[in-house]
Amino acid sequence: MASTEEILAGLAEILNEVADVAPEDVSVEKSFTDDLDVDSLSMVEVAMAAEEKFGVKIPDEELPKLKTVGDAVSYIESNPS
């Protein structure tokens, strides 16, 4: 099981790859859409990449609930593979 820091770093890597987000901009309080400019379709890509990286399942219905980076980190932590 990855630590919170590892999940955050992994998400930063994914966000950089998918949506060109600078890794230093990624922190738990940031909103995907409002702060990081990640739109709904890029979120689907982020979810697919996170599923692969962390071995979790992130269904489409969950995506609208993951508003901030912190929401995504807790989702991944509370749904271990």
Next chain:
Amino acid sequence: MTTLTTAPRPAGSRVAGLGHYQPPTVVTNADIIARGVETSDEWIQSRVGIAERRFAMDETMLDMAEAASSKALANSGIAATDIDLVILATCTSEQQVPGGAATLASRLGIAAPGAYDLNAACAGFVYGLTSASNAIIAGQARNVLVVGSEKLTDYVDLFDRSTGIIFADGAGAAVVTVSDSARIGPVVWGSDGDNADAIVTDPVSVTLRQEGQTVFRWATSTMGGVAARACAAAGIEPSDLAGFVPHQANLRIIDLVAKRLGAANAVVARDIVTSGNTSSASIPLALSKMLERGEIGSGTPVLLVGFGAGLTYAAQVILAP
């Protein structure tokens, strides 16, 4: 034991020519907004990649099929009277019975060909092309007309923000014939009926609705692999491709699948920008225009990847006519 005689088989099949038809009425994103749909040009361009599309005001689905077919026949150099099989891929027939293929043949002056309609939604044209090629290789036909034609505006609620901004009308056609070498590669096809309800016509309103994100996820996660398998089946590398023509569903899907495939030397079809999503027509429409513009050299490999409702998919490499 009795054995039956089989027809003589040619060495292969090839696409001899393509043609397309689009209705003259251009509908821009501003026109959609002017009709009162709550959307924006920026949203449509960034999420879907469409700037404008064509709506058929006077033409029927068969009118568009006929116009595209006439051009494909002219470009192929094969006479209508020599066509012995007509396959019409459509999911927007105006009538359930009869199918449109026989009427289309009659309008084109093709006498008594085998004729049938095929519904594999947005993958329909590639299913049709495969069926045409297989009929030829099995010695069951010599010259086949394959058409993708759709009047999606008959089945779209313009005010549904997930479909009204995307779907449009048009037609594309190809003539497939016998060849002394294989110029149409093996198909890689399949389906995912577990996700049948991701794109459906509503039983009551008979308009299309879709779960956009489910389709986006499915297409971006699986079509790259399907595309690569179609290249492998035809014995070529993605870097050998001169053209890549995926179904024109969404520019984001097109770009992602192209990136996953890594077809570095291919011209990638982006016809969605000015044509919208025309379902089974989108691939022959885009390819016909690319050939017309001289973007793809004759005899060079082009990968076609269709995917859509069903869910269904089919991919195949052809050598350009």
